[in-house]
Amino acid sequence: MASTAPSGMPSSKEKKYDRQLRLWGADGQNKLEASHIALFGASAAGCEILKNLILPGIGRFTIIDDKKVEESDLGVNFFLDDDSVGKSRAERTAALLGELNPDVEGDYIEDSFSNLVATKPELFQPGWTPFTHIIVVSPFNTDDVLKLSPEIPTFLVHSIGSTAMLRISASTRCVVDTHPDTLIDLRLLNPWEELSAMVAEKTKDLGIAEKDGGMSDHEHGHVPYVLLLLKFLEDWKAAHGGNPPSTYAEKNAFKDMIRNSMRMDVPGGSEENYEEAIAAVLKNIRAAEISSHTKAVLEDPRCINPTPECETFWIIAHAVREFMNRDDQGAGLLPLSGGFPDMKAESSTYVALQNIYRSRARRDATFVHENAKAVLRKLGRDPELITLDEVSLFTKHANFVRRINYRTIAAEYNFPPDDFHKKAVTSALQSYNAEWNPSLIYDYVALRAWQEYYSKIGQLPGEDDNYLDSDIREQMRITAVDYLSSIGYQSNIDHRLDQMLQEIIRAGGSELHVIASLIGGIVAQEIVKVITSQYVPVNNTVIFDGIKSRTSVFEF
Amino acid sequence: MTFAQGPRWKQLERVRNRKGAFTDDDYAPQDQAEFLDDCKILVIGAGGLGCEILKNLALSGFTNIHVIDMDTIDLSNLNRQFLFREADVGKPKAEVAARFVMKRVKGCTITPHYCAIQDKDTDFYMQFKLVICGLDSVEARRWINSTLVDMVDPNVMETLKPLVDGGTEGFKGQSRVILPTITSCYECSLDMLTPQTAVPICTLASIPRQPAHCIEWASILEWPRVFGDKKMDTDNPEHIQWLYEAALARAKEFNIMGVTYSMTQGVVKNIIPAIASTNAIIAASCCNEALKILTNMNPFLQNYMMYTGDEGVYTHTFEHQKKEGCPVCGTSAIDFEVSPDITLADFIDKLKEQPDIQIKKPTITTQRRKLYFQAPPELNELTRPNLDKKLSELADSGEEFAITDPGLPFNLRLNVIFTK
Numbered sequence: 001m002a003s004t005a006p007s008g009m010p011s012s013k014e015k016k017y018d019r020q021l022r023l024w025g026a027d028g029q030n031k032l033e034a035s036h037i038a039l040f041g042a043s044a045a046g047c048e049i050l051k052n053l054i055l056p057g058i059g060r061f062t063i064i065d066d067k068k069v070e071e072s073d074l075g076v077n078f079f080l081d082d083d084s085v086g087k088s089r090a091e092r093t094a095a096l097l098g099e100l101n102p103d104v105e106g107d108y109i110e111d112s113f114s115n116l117v118a119t120k121p122e123l124f125q126p127g128w129t130p131f132t133h134i135i136v137v138s139p140f141n142t143d144d145v146l147k148l149s150p151e152i153p154t155f156l157v158h159s160i161g162s163t164a165m166l167r168i169s170a171s172t173r174c175v176v177d178t179h180p181d182t183l184i185d186l187r188l189l190n191p192w193e194e195l196s197a198m199v200a201e202k203t204k205d206l207g208i209a210e211k212d213g214g215m216s217d218h219e220h221g222h223v224p225y226v227l228l229l230l231k232f233l234e235d236w237k238a239a240h241g242g243n244p245p246s247t248y249a250e251k252n253a254f255k256d257m258i259r260n261s262m263r264m265d266v267p268g269g270s271e272e273n274y275e276e277a278i279a280a281v282l283k284n285i286r287a288a289e290i291s292s293h294t295k296a297v298l299e300d301p302r303c304i305n306p307t308p309e310c311e312t313f314w315i316i317a318h319a320v321r322e323f324m325n326r327d328d329q330g331a332g333l334l335p336l337s338g339g340f341p342d343m344k345a346e347s348s349t350y351v352a353l354q355n356i357y358r359s360r361a362r363r364d365a366t367f368v369h370e371n372a373k374a375v376l377r378k379l380g381r382d383p384e385l386i387t388l389d390e391v392s393l394f395t396k397h398a399n400f401v402r403r404i405n406y407r408t409i410a411a412e413y414n415f416p417p418d419d420f421h422k423k424a425v426t427s428a429l430q431s432y433n434a435e436w437n438p439s440l441i442y443d444y445v446a447l448r449a450w451q452e453y454y455s456k457i458g459q460l461p462g463e464d465d466n467y468l469d470s471d472i473r474e475q476m477r478i479t480a481v482d483y484l485s486s487i488g489y490q491s492n493i494d495h496r497l498d499q500m501l502q503e504i505i506r507a508g509g510s511e512l513h514v515i516a517s518l519i520g521g522i523v524a525q526e527i528v529k530v531i532t533s534q535y536v537p538v539n540n541t542v543i544f545d546g547i548k549s550r551t552s553v554f555e556f
Numbered sequence: 557m558t559f560a561q562g563p564r565w566k567q568l569e570r571v572r573n574r575k576g577a578f579t580d581d582d583y584a585p586q587d588q589a590e591f592l593d594d595c596k597i598l599v600i601g602a603g604g605l606g607c608e609i610l611k612n613l614a615l616s617g618f619t620n621i622h623v624i625d626m627d628t629i630d631l632s633n634l635n636r637q638f639l640f641r642e643a644d645v646g647k648p649k650a651e652v653a654a655r656f657v658m659k660r661v662k663g664c665t666i667t668p669h670y671c672a673i674q675d676k677d678t679d680f681y682m683q684f685k686l687v688i689c690g691l692d693s694v695e696a697r698r699w700i701n702s703t704l705v706d707m708v709d710p711n712v713m714e715t716l717k718p719l720v721d722g723g724t725e726g727f728k729g730q731s732r733v734i735l736p737t738i739t740s741c742y743e744c745s746l747d748m749l750t751p752q753t754a755v756p757i758c759t760l761a762s763i764p765r766q767p768a769h770c771i772e773w774a775s776i777l778e779w780p781r782v783f784g785d786k787k788m789d790t791d792n793p794e795h796i797q798w799l800y801e802a803a804l805a806r807a808k809e810f811n812i813m814g815v816t817y818s819m820t821q822g823v824v825k826n827i828i829p830a831i832a833s834t835n836a837i838i839a840a841s842c843c844n845e846a847l848k849i850l851t852n853m854n855p856f857l858q859n860y861m862m863y864t865g866d867e868g869v870y871t872h873t874f875e876h877q878k879k880e881g882c883p884v885c886g887t888s889a890i891d892f893e894v895s896p897d898i899t900l901a902d903f904i905d906k907l908k909e910q911p912d913i914q915i916k917k918p919t920i921t922t923q924r925r926k927l928y929f930q931a932p933p934e935l936n937e938l939t940r941p942n943l944d945k946k947l948s949e950l951a952d953s954g955e956e957f958a959i960t961d962p963g964l965p966f967n968l969r970l971n972v973i974f975t976k
Contacts, residue, residue, distance in 0.1 A: 009793060009817060018632045022822065022829040023726055044615075048836065055832040056635055072566035074661075078611050081660055100638050161571055162844075162854060179866055222763075342766050347810045350765040465570075499577035506574045510567035513615035514844040517608065521836030525727060525865045528833065535727060536867045546844050547578050549731075549857045551871040 013103075020056050023179075028532035029057065033103075035531050036060040036130055040113040041137035042067070042093040044077040044511045045159035048520025049135055050097050051079070053527060060105045061097070062131070065090035066112040076513045117144045126151040133527060139509065142413050142455040150408040153530050157523055158447055161507025162546035163500070164519035165447050167412075167556070168526060168538060173404040174297075174313035176393055177534045180400045183339030186284050188229055189244055190333060194356050195230070202349065203231040207261065217266050224345040224353055225277035229284070232258050232277075245285060255281050273344040288333050290399065297403045298324075308379045312386050315379075316394045317401070319371035323364065329371075335364035335395035365395045404539045412556045413451075415486060421556055422487040428554060429489060434496060440543040440552035446500035447543070449480035460509025469505070476501045503547070515546045568617055572853050583852060591685075592617075595850060598684040599623040600673060600700060602649040604830050605690025605722050607639045608839030610653055613688075614661040616847045622684070624669040624676070625650040630791075636832040673700055678707055681717065686850060688842050689721045692828065694749065694914070697721060699965040701734065701742035702884045706966075708737045720846050722838040726829045727865035729838035732876070733845050733857045737885055740859065744879035747912040767807055767814040771823040774802035790825045799824060837863055883913075889956050889969035896948035896974040900928060903947055907959070913968065915961040922955050948974065 014021060021029060035058045039046045042065040050061055069084040069092055077093070084092040090108035098106035109116070113136060122128040126149050136145060138158040148154050153170035191199070202223060208214030215223075233244055236254055245254040255278045262274040290298075297303055302310055303317040323330040338361030340354045369391040373383040394401065411418045428441040453461050453476060461472055477493055480501065484491065522542060529537040541554045561569075572585050597618055599609050602625035613621055627649050629640045639656040640649070650668035658666050669676070673696055681687070681703060691697055701719065709715040719734040721742065734741050759765070760773040779788050779799065789795050800820040807815045821827065841861060848856040857873070864870045881890040894903060900920075907915055920927040927942055927950055929935035942950060951957070953974035958967055 009797065012631065014818075015631045017635050018818070018821075019827070019830040020635050022818075022827065023831065051638060052831075052833040052836050055638055071563045075564040075617075076567050076615060078615060078660060082662055099641075101634075102642075345763070345765060347763045347765055347812075350763075351811045354765075502577040506571060506576050508570050508574075510570045512568065512571060512844075512847075514612050514840045514847060517612055517836055518840035518844065521833045521838075521840060522865070522869065524833035524836065525831075526869075528831075529865075535865075538868045542869045547848075547854045548873065549841060549845070549861045549871075550873045551863075551869055553869055 017057060024528070024532045024534050028534050031532050032057055032528070033059045035132045036062070037133050037135065037527070038062050038064060038131040039135045039137070040064045041135075041140065042077075042089045043137045043159070044513055044516035045157055045164070045519050045523075046135065046137040047077055047079045047093050047097060048517045049137075049155075049157070049523045049527070050093075051100060052521055052524030054097055054100045054104045054106075056528065057101060057103050058531075060107065061094075062107045062109060063090045063094045063097075064109045064111060064113060064116065065093070066110060066115070076511050076516065078513075113140055114144050117147050121147075124148055124152070133531065135523070135527075138451075139454050139460060142451060146410055146413060148409065150406070150410075153527075154409070155523055155527060156409070157519060158451070159511050159516045159519050160447070160450060160504055161510060161512060162503060162515055163443055163447065163507075164515050164522075164544045164546070165444070166519065166523050166526065166538070166542050167409070168406060168530070168540045169409045170406045170530065172406070173402070173530065173533070173537065174311060175402040175404070175533055175536060176313065176397050178397060178400045178402055179535050180397070183337045183396060183400075184341050185288070185337045185339055185399070186226055186229075186280075187288060187333075187336060188226075188233060188284055189287055191230055192360060194359070198353060198356060199227050199230045199234070202227050206231065217263060220263055221266065221271045221273055222344060222346050222349070223273055224343050224349060225273050225280060226343065226353060228258065228273065228277040229280060232261075233285070245281075251281050251285060254285070276343055290334060293402050294334070294399050297401050300403055306375060306379065308381060312390065313394075313401075315372050315375050315386060316368065316391055318375055319368045319391070320395065320398055322371045323368050329367045330364065334398040335368055336361040337396050337398065338362070339396070361395065362392075365392045368395055402536055404537065406540055407555065417487060422489075424554060424556055425487050426489050429491075432494075432496070438496075438548075438550075440545055440550065441554070442494055442496040443500050443543050443545055443552075444541070444554065444556075445480055445483065445497055446476075446504050448483050449476050449501065450504050452483060453479045462505035462508030464508075472505055473501065476505060512546070515544075518546070519544060565617055572851060576854060578854050580852065585851065585853070588851060592850065594620075595685045596620045596622065596683055597846065597850075598681070598687045599690070600687065600696070601625055601690040601692075602653040602668075603627065603633065603690065603692065604636045604832075604835040605724065605839045605842070606649070607637045607653055608835050609688050609690050609722075609843055610639070610657045610666060611661075612840055612843035613846070614657050614664040614666070616843060618850075619664050621664065622667045622669060623650045623654055624671065624673055625653075626670065626672045636830055636835055638832070678703070681707060682715070684717060686718045686720065686846055688846055689719065690723075690839060690842070691721075692723070694746075695963055695965075697742050698746075698884075698963075701736075702965040704734075705736040705741055705885050710737070718846075718849050720842045720849075722842040724830060724834045724838050726831070727834055728863060729834050730860065730862045731838050731841040731845065731857070732860040733849070734859070740876040740878045741882060741885045743884035744882045745860075745876055746914060749911065764806065764810055764812060767803070767812055767816075767819060768823050770803040770807040770810070770812060770815055771799065771820050773806055774799045774820075775824045778802050778806075788824075790821075796821050796824070834863075834865065837865075879912075883968050884966055889971045891973055892957075892970040893973050893975050894947065896953065897946055899944055899946055900950060901943040904928070904943075914963060915959065915968075916963050918959045918961045918964075921958050922951055924955075925950070927951075927957070947972070 037053060037058055039050055042063050067089045069080055069087055069089045071085055073080050079093045079096040088110045090110050094106045094108035116123055134152055134154045136156050150169055151171050156167040158165040205214045210216050237244055245251045258274060258277050262271050297317050298321050302314045303321060306314045306318045323335060324332060338358050340357045369388050372386050372391060376383045376385055412421050428439060431437055432439055432441050450461060461476055526537050529535040538553055539555055541556050543552050575583050597613060599606055602623050610623060628646055629644045629649055631645055633640060639653045644652045648670040650670050654666035654668040658664055704717050704719050707715055716736060722731045723729060755769060755772060760769055760777060764770050764773060800817045803820055804815045845857045848854045858875050860874055860876045862872045904918060907913055917930050919929050926939055928939045954971055957970045957972050960967055
């Protein structure tokens with residue numbers, strides 16, 4: 001997108017997208033605008049998903065559907081009108097959705113998913129396909145989705161009555177900009193030279209009363225709490241064999257130590273900077289820990305042995321690993337984020353202290369950058385491929401990066417499914433409890449039975465009003481039991497499963513607009529996260545129960 | 557008016573006409589035909605949530621909808637408010653939204669009201685079966701909540717109007733069902749909002765540390781100093797440009813980095829990021845609950861769902877409990893403990909800091925005397941000396957204080973109890 005300097009007045013495009021640019025920035029927006037989304041199935045849910053992607057400005061979309069618009073579509077799909085009846089559903093929805101945003105190009109193909117998978121495999125082949133992301137909306141045949149490439153990000157969606165489900169499949173996603181709640185890292189137990197020097201300078205007269213030549217109340221009340229904590233930590237360690245306070249009791253004693261040197265004879269009876277220091281003890285006095293997600297990245301074979309073809313993410317991760325391992329660089333610590341909170345202080349002291357953290361973060365990033373360049377050279381790649389900006393974004397988020405390995409659709413939907421799937425479902429079934437762990441695992445089994453039934457029989461269970469309810473119920477029970485035995489789970493039909501089967505048959509394949517719209521929002525959020533490579537997408541299944549208004553997430 | 561009928565509504569009717577696993581034993585959809593035919597719903601707000609809500613209700617078979625919104629369409633609405641186009645910028649949201657949905661969904665009537673909710677009286681609100689709110693203002697939510705609670709006559713069922721409320725911020729949002737006087741109300745949960753801690757004026761005036769401090773200095777202190785009484789218009793790009801330049805110069809003076817035009821606008825307009833997908837989730841959740849409440853086709857939400865989409869998907873669905881002594885749906889005055897030695901001015905500051913009260917310019921009286929009046933000027937002058945007096949000079953422990961405030965849609969009653 002055309003972007004102006006951050007200082008100038010916004011362009012009209014920046015004005016239009018202002019409320020979302022505040023979330024994913026110009027970089028996220030550029031990625032959205034480069035995407036081409038294919039929607040297979042112009043159902044209400046499908047069109048609601050696209051609406052939520054066209055509005056924020058994806059590049060292109062193509063709707064694939066072979067149906068003619070029926071009157072019953074109008075009662076559930078907002079992107080059809082009276083004039084549409086009898087015409088191509090793909091064409092009409094593409095036209096009405098296209099009106100939402102003139103920046104987005106829309107197209108349609110009047111054909112079915114099954115037919116295209118069989119006759120035009122190049123549409124689904126990495127390297128050949130024009131589509132960057134694929135959405136497939138139920139009803140679809142299991143056999144057809146099994147033919148999709150695990151390399152192309154794919155979103156399978158069910159919206160049946162009050163229940164809805166999304167399954168994501170894609171190649172590994174590596175996310176740097178995960179937008180954690182905070183990036184603040186004070187490193188109180190690992191101060192470096194410049195920081196310790198500032199502590200010494202700014203706290204040397206701390207214990208001396210003003211009349212004895214010490215600080216005035218104003219000065220005393222404006223020593224930044226980070227410096228106070230570092231100073232009192234030195235005192236504590238001197239009195240405790242060099243160890244910082246670690247237990248809860250010790251931390252409380254440490255708080256008392258700070259409180260005891262606060263000046264009370266000041267207006268208000270206490271000093272704000274000391275109060276801030278006390279409040280920060282429990283959260284900030286602790287060893288720098290590496291998150292489990294970052295560990296997973298650093299231990300990934302792609303990080304340990306980056307290849308000439310690999311994404312820059314793995315090169316930088318490798319460079320961070322080297323940084324940590326080297327005594328002359330991180331010496332066991334991750335690069336510093338540079339995130340620094342506001343605190344009571346004089347402007348100049350605050351800025352100077354903040355700069356100590358920022359310089360340290362820049363120093364760490366520069367080390368990582370040098371390491372990355374060396375790796376690139378070794379791999380025979382352009383050493384300038386990775387910029388300091390890209391490295392800095394990574395090091396800023398070093399403790400929050402994510403690697404998501406998506407399991408393939410085949411691993412879940414083959415008959416029988418693989419062991420991982422069997423274990424995932426079995427353990428969820430075993431830990432289900434209607435009272436204290438009412439997960440939506442039985443909703444999954446019911447939806448799975450629906451999918452197997454449709455793929456086998458070609459009918460939506462419950463769609464025929466003349467069909468005996470008890471017969472279809474029995475058939476669905478058998479399908480569910482077949483699936484459960486395929487994963488090695490032998491048990492009677494649980495009450496919850498029976499209820500969910502009944503609900504799904506009740507819908508008879510009908511969509512409720514509210515549920516279609518709700519899953520449309522969920523799927524669009526996930527697609528935006530996958531496209532922008534920001535925030536953390538679901539791995540890999542989310543189910544919504546519209547009766548109790550709850551969700552469950554599973555890795556199947 | 558007829559609720560959803562005919563071939564167009566086949567999918568909805570199929571679900572509605574069949575008994576489900578969770579419906580009541582005596583569920584009989586045909587019995588409700590009359591109720592639904594006459595079922596008027598009020599939508600408050602025609603913005604990000606409102607556009608979605610109107611579409612959802614129209615496609616849930618409701619044929620008689622009113623919508624109320626006092627705003628006009630802005631370019632920055634178009635990334636999510638899908639009933640509006642660039643040519644609509646400047647027109648009233650309620651009118652454009654109503655027209656669009658009526659044109660698309662035949663048989664649905666939507667009556668727009670281009671005004672503030674406070675402009676309507678109790679008779680207006682009494683005509684609806686249910687109210688759905690998609691607002692971005694705490695103040696407006698408090699007003700409609702307290703209005704609907706006050707309207708309840710326990711002897712007349714029809715006076716109880718379920719209120720379904722939704723809100724979003726970025727990838728997060730929440731929806732809830734309020735049965736006025738029966739379940740926890742909006743006021744009961746006011747302390748769940750993140751407290752908006754104002755930066756002390758002295759920080760802005762003399763020791764700024766953050767870019768936001770420089771921006772607030774420009775808008776709160778520098779603008780009035782330079783322009784006197786001239787009102788700042790946060791929608792006027794020239795005003796924003798001036799604030800931005802003033803903030804930038806101040807930031808430079810203090811070596812603070814990061815002031816941008818966009819940040820200036822964000823701070824002075826208190827902009828909350830908003831996207832189409834989150835609005836879709838929350839609006840659909842609200843309308844799903846409305847549909848269940850009005851048709852009984854499934855049990856409805858008890859009574860609160862929080863949705864978090866920035867890290868995976870996480871929802872927390874729980875029953876928020878009524879707050880004992882809620883100033884709106886409770887019956888008695890709330891106990892409020894305070895030192896007798898603080899001044900009335902300190903007491904007012906304390907009230908302002910309370911996350912569950914949230915007032916700005918209170919007027920305070922007791923049964924015996926007028927403690928402090930904001931207006932008219934004569935009363936303000938008369939009561940101003942009280943600000944410097946200790947509470948113990950003005951009242952006895954346990955005495956009831958009545959507090960009114962422009963931000964408060966009801967009279968707050970506090971039993972002010974002196975601590976020893």
